[in-house]
Each structure stands twice: as C-alpha cells, then as structure tokens.
Amino acid sequence: MPAYQPWAQGYHPHNHPAPVNGLAIASLVLGVLCCLPGVGLVLGLAGLRQIRRRGERGTGLAVGGAALSGTGLVLWAVLIATGGASALWHGFEDGARGGRTLALTEGECFDTPGGALSGDTYDVHRVSCAGAHDGEVFATVTLPGGSYPGDDAVGDTADERCWSLQDGYAMDGWAVPRDVDVYYLTPTEDGWAAGDREITCVFGNTAEGEDLTGSLRNDETVLDPDQVAYLKAAHVLNAALDTAPDAEYVEDDLPGHRAWAGRVSAALGEQARMLRAHDWPARARGPVAALAADLDKARAQWAKAARAGDADAFYEHYDTGFDLIDPSLGVPARRALGLATTVPADDDGSDASVQV
The missing domain is CATH 1.20.1440 (de novo design (two linked rop proteins))
Structure with a gap:
C-alpha cells in the first residue's frame, strides 16, 4: 500500500475542495480599494454567475465585492457631481509634491504656521491683503526641467530672479516700508521629483514673526x-x-x-x-x-x-x-x-x- 505525506488538518490526500472563483476575489479587492468601483461591481456579478454554473466557492466574496464596489461607485458619482473629486485629487497631488501645498499666485497674501518665512514651509493659509498677514506674493518663476540642480543652485536662482522682479510689482520703491524684505519659497528635492518647478517670490517683514498690513502692490493695475x-x-x-x-x-x-x-x-x-x-x-x-x-x-x-x-x-x-x-x-x-x-x-x- 503506498505511503502518503500527512496533510494538515486531517484531510485525506484525495479530498480536493472546490476552487475559489477568481472574479469573486478580484471584485472584493477592488471593492476594498475603491479604485475602480465600476469594474469591481461587474466582476462581482460575473463571479456570482460563474459560481452557480461551475459549483465554485466564493459567493460571500463576490457579494461583498459587489456591495463595496456599488457603494464606491455611488460615492464617486456624488464627488464628481459636487466637485469633490477635483479637491480630492488635488489633495493627493499636494501630498505627492512632498507636502508642499502652496500653489500661491501673484497678488495673494497668506499666513504660515508659526508666522515664519524661514525654514521649511509645508502649508499656508490664504488671507486678505487688507489685514495683517505674513507674506504677499509678488511673482512666480517656473524653472526648467531636468534633474534637481541642488538646494544652493535653486536658492541662487530664486535670489537673483526675485530681486529683479520686485520692481515690476511694487514699481514705486519709495512706497515700500523699510521693514519689508524679499523672501522666496522654493521646491524641495522630493517636490522636484514630483514635478514641482515653481519659485514663489514673497514680500515679508524683516523682523521674523512680524506682520505686514495692506497690499504693497503698485503697478499698472493700481497706478495711473x-x-x-x-x-x-x-x-x-x-x-x-x-x-x-x-x-x-x-x-x-x-x-x-x-x-x-x-x-x-x-x-x-x-x-x-x-x-x-x-x-x-x-x-x-x-x-x-x-x-x-x-x-x-x-x-x-x-x-x-x-x-x-x-x-x-x-x-x-x-x-x-x-x-x-x-x-x-x-x-x-x-x-x-x-x-x-x-x-x-x-x-x-x-x-x-x-x-x-
């Protein structure tokens, strides 16, 4: 009589249970991830038909995957209808940019966590230029593509370009208070790898933590x-x-x-x-x-x-x-x-x- 290798859990070597349906597994995975809810729903329904026809296992998986995918599909429809999908995507995009959620434009004023314009800045809060604020954007500069040139090179470029651009935004230098200086926000190496190429040129107070009040803009949009x-x-x-x-x-x-x-x-x-x-x-x-x-x-x-x-x-x-x-x-x-x-x-x- 031939010898058999023992099986775990006491199964007889000739006991072959019915296989689990592959579509049911895929449907559950997509339902949990909620990345392709439409596909997950279709796979779950198709899996149920195959299970009944072939006698396979996985009914619970198919039902669960179809239910989760259906719920996800409804949520995506609501997000698209309300514009929430765009906001969600921008949130993911900002995270991929090394946490830099700035995206400031010329003429905007903002506050930073702690009120400082030095060191690493990962987030800002836009505020009205009429009131107190930490910084005012007077220009943005887009750097060329290629490999990251290094912190020093990016800083040197920012220093040169921002100083040269300030007169275009604040044309009357006499109207700029003495306690105002030029600062800039630059992409990090991680942000560069994610596609960030923008230098943001900013007016801020020379005394760290002190505010600016009122816009410094005086150009063709303000002057006669x-x-x-x-x-x-x-x-x-x-x-x-x-x-x-x-x-x-x-x-x-x-x-x-x-x-x-x-x-x-x-x-x-x-x-x-x-x-x-x-x-x-x-x-x-x-x-x-x-x-x-x-x-x-x-x-x-x-x-x-x-x-x-x-x-x-x-x-x-x-x-x-x-x-x-x-x-x-x-x-x-x-x-x-x-x-x-x-x-x-x-x-x-x-x-x-x-x-x-």
Whole structure:
C-alpha cells in the first residue's frame, strides 16, 4: 500500500475542495480599494454567475465585492457631481509634491504656521491683503526641467530672479516700508521629483514673526498712466546704478568704474528722453521739466567720469554727478503726480541714492 505525506488538518490526500472563483476575489479587492468601483461591481456579478454554473466557492466574496464596489461607485458619482473629486485629487497631488501645498499666485497674501518665512514651509493659509498677514506674493518663476540642480543652485536662482522682479510689482520703491524684505519659497528635492518647478517670490517683514498690513502692490493695475510713465523712466537709472563693479574703491578697478559711469550716463540720457516724451498733466509739466534738466547736467558729469584718466579725475566728476541725482530732486515731480514723497533711507540712515 503506498505511503502518503500527512496533510494538515486531517484531510485525506484525495479530498480536493472546490476552487475559489477568481472574479469573486478580484471584485472584493477592488471593492476594498475603491479604485475602480465600476469594474469591481461587474466582476462581482460575473463571479456570482460563474459560481452557480461551475459549483465554485466564493459567493460571500463576490457579494461583498459587489456591495463595496456599488457603494464606491455611488460615492464617486456624488464627488464628481459636487466637485469633490477635483479637491480630492488635488489633495493627493499636494501630498505627492512632498507636502508642499502652496500653489500661491501673484497678488495673494497668506499666513504660515508659526508666522515664519524661514525654514521649511509645508502649508499656508490664504488671507486678505487688507489685514495683517505674513507674506504677499509678488511673482512666480517656473524653472526648467531636468534633474534637481541642488538646494544652493535653486536658492541662487530664486535670489537673483526675485530681486529683479520686485520692481515690476511694487514699481514705486519709495512706497515700500523699510521693514519689508524679499523672501522666496522654493521646491524641495522630493517636490522636484514630483514635478514641482515653481519659485514663489514673497514680500515679508524683516523682523521674523512680524506682520505686514495692506497690499504693497503698485503697478499698472493700481497706478495711473502718468505715474507708470514716471516710474518706468526712473527704473532705467536704477538698473544702471545697480551694475556698479564689485570693487568698492575706484583705485582697485578704474576700468570697471569707468564702464559703470558710462552705463549710468547712458541711462540718464534715456531717462530724460522718456520724461520729455510723455504728455504730462499741467500740474506736473514744470516739475518734470526741471528734473529732466538736472538729469542732463548729471549725464554730462557721469560721461566725463567714464573718460577719466585716473581715480582723482573720476572722483571729481562722479561726486558732482552723484549730487545731481540726489533723490530729493524728484520730490516735486512725485508730489505733482501723487506718488510717495518720503525719500527712503539706506541702512546707515542716509538718503537712498536712487530716483525711485
């Protein structure tokens, strides 16, 4: 008599129970996961027919899967009808982006957990710009695709782009309080892997935890055409002044300072041309004409500095030309145009050396 390997639970080796229906199993799995409720319902019903016809096991599985899938199908229909499916998807999408649920746009104001704009920020709460808030978005920058460039590279790009874009949102720098600084929110490496390529440029208070109140926006959407024309002309000079060489002393880089003086001279000429080309209201014509005349005098001095043969000659014309772009010279024109008239101060308390 042949020997048999013992079976667990005392089954006879020739006892073959009926198989479990595969469609019933699949229906239950889909019903529990609720990912394809329509498919789960169809598989459950089909499984029941096969079980009756083939004598297979799994009736409970098929019934349970069909019931769960039917319930899931109803829930999905309700979500789609009410827009909840879109919100649910965005929730999953935000989670895939490393928890960064920002998606802020230009002009929006927000609060952060703890009120800080430093360190990791995973969530924000949109609030009205009219009241107190932690930050105000003034620009967004989309980075190119490819592999993650690294935290330092992303930070350097954010620093450069955000500083260059702030004037487009807050055109009148004189109207921006001294306690406001530029911050930015950047994608993490995990967020980058999930498709996040956006830098969010933000105005915030220089003192951590302190609020801003009221919107800082002053651009074409807020200002009138005369104000915009004046500020665009002023920005030409500001851009040139910002290209000063790294060397602080002329003696250390005379060629670099002469090239810079040439750029400033050209900008002064362009600024004066733009001011004269605009049709100003009667109240602003005299002050703007006087400013343009001062700019002409300044341009001549900066042009001589650009041709200086040595550091002493450079300083001579530079000092005179610098005095002729003193910000206070623009106050009468600004007052006539309804722009801010308080000259902003540098960190050392002196008047800022820009016309904006």
